[in-house]
Amino acid sequence: MPRLNQTHHQLVPVPIPDRVAQLIGTTIPLPVLQAEMDATFEVADICRYRPLASDEDRADREAALARLARLNKTLAKHHPKLVRGTA
Structure with a gap:
């Protein structure tokens, strides 16, 4: 019997309709949503500075x-995949 080669396919980003995004957003606590937005701005700010x-x-x-x-701690408490990196 041939052995199956199990490969991991790369995930393809799928656009989310605005209404679905709004429904998802209503299930996330407001402090987490704010932390997510602030973290996005902080990453942009960090990339702007030349060390x-x-x-x-x-x-x-x-x-x-x-x-x-600090923001990543808030995001990680809600879901570890929400954590933002600087790269």
């Missing part, structure tokens, strides 16, 4: 990383 540019940029980047870590 070797100046002491101010370094300090601002470190502060943004700290805020992102």
Whole structure:
């Protein structure tokens, strides 16, 4: 009997209709939704700073990383896959 080769297929992103996204959003607590939005902005902010540019940029980047870590704790409590990375 031939052995089946089990490969993992890459997931293809599927667009979610606005109404479905709204229904999903109503099931998520407001603090988690706010943390998700804030984390998205923090990641953009972190990418904006150049770590070797100046002491101010370094300090601002470190502060943004700290805020992102706090937000990620909130997101991870709700669901681990919500955690945002900086890359």
